[in-house]
Amino acid sequence: xxxxxxxxxxxxxxxxxxxxxxxxxxxxxxxxxxxxxxxxxxxxxxxxxxxxxxxxxxxxxxxxxxxxxxxxxxxxxxxxxxxxxxxxxxxxxxxxxxxxxxxxxxxxxxxxxxxxxxxxxxxxxxxxxxxxxxxxxxxxxxxxxxxxxxxxxxxxxxxxxxxxxxxxxxxxxxxxxxxxxxxxxxxxxx
Numbered sequence: 001x002x003x004x005x006x007x008x009x010x011x012x013x014x015x016x017x018x019x020x021x022x023x024x025x026x027x028x029x030x031x032x033x034x035x036x037x038x039x040x041x042x043x044x045x046x047x048x049x050x051x052x053x054x055x056x057x058x059x060x061x062x063x064x065x066x067x068x069x070x071x072x073x074x075x076x077x078x079x080x081x082x083x084x085x086x087x088x089x090x091x092x093x094x095x096x097x098x099x100x101x102x103x104x105x106x107x108x109x110x111x112x113x114x115x116x117x118x119x120x121x122x123x124x125x126x127x128x129x130x131x132x133x134x135x136x137x138x139x140x141x142x143x144x145x146x147x148x149x150x151x152x153x154x155x156x157x158x159x160x161x162x163x164x165x166x167x168x169x170x171x172x173x174x175x176x177x178x179x180x181x182x183x184x185x186x187x188x189x190x
Contacts, residue, residue: 018144022172052119092123137171
């Protein structure tokens with residue numbers, strides 16, 4: 001796992017316009033290992049980390065992080081419950097989510113604190129969610145590029161039909177596949 005995110009550290013050096021990575025979660029333990037490695041890698045590079053994650057997974061992550069980071073390093077990790085984050089208005093609404101993100105990131109940006117984001121994207125039952133998620137990820141890609149951010153967007157495989165996965169691969173320049181960060185051959189930047 002650590003090797004995967006040393007690849008990300010190399011991308012950070014090479015990509016001044018940010019890095020947007022799609023991660024299709026197929027194995028929960030590998031997911032936790034990758035998330036911990038991402039956080040550890042970022043902290044070691046001097047970044048603060050914003051983790052948007054489910055409250056069922058956050059306790060596991062905190063246990064694993066306590067094994068590999070110091071108390072001081074743990075202070076650079078900021079967590080948000082992903083359900084509250086994505087569905088605070090009752091449904092998945094990109095405009096509301098990005099407004100919340102702007103407020104969340106404001107202190108980092110104003111104080112020139114380097115940061116990385118890991119977001120586990122989840123949503124409730126919602127009619128027409130695929131085009132909404134595509135709109136959301138296209139906007140996320142635009143923000144990543146404009147702000148020079150580093151963002152991993154994780155999706156649970158069982159909730160992602162093939163048509164959505166294709167759309168997500170078009171919105172992310174990179175994908176985390178088999179513990180390797182690869183270029184998406186479907187990516188297009190508008």
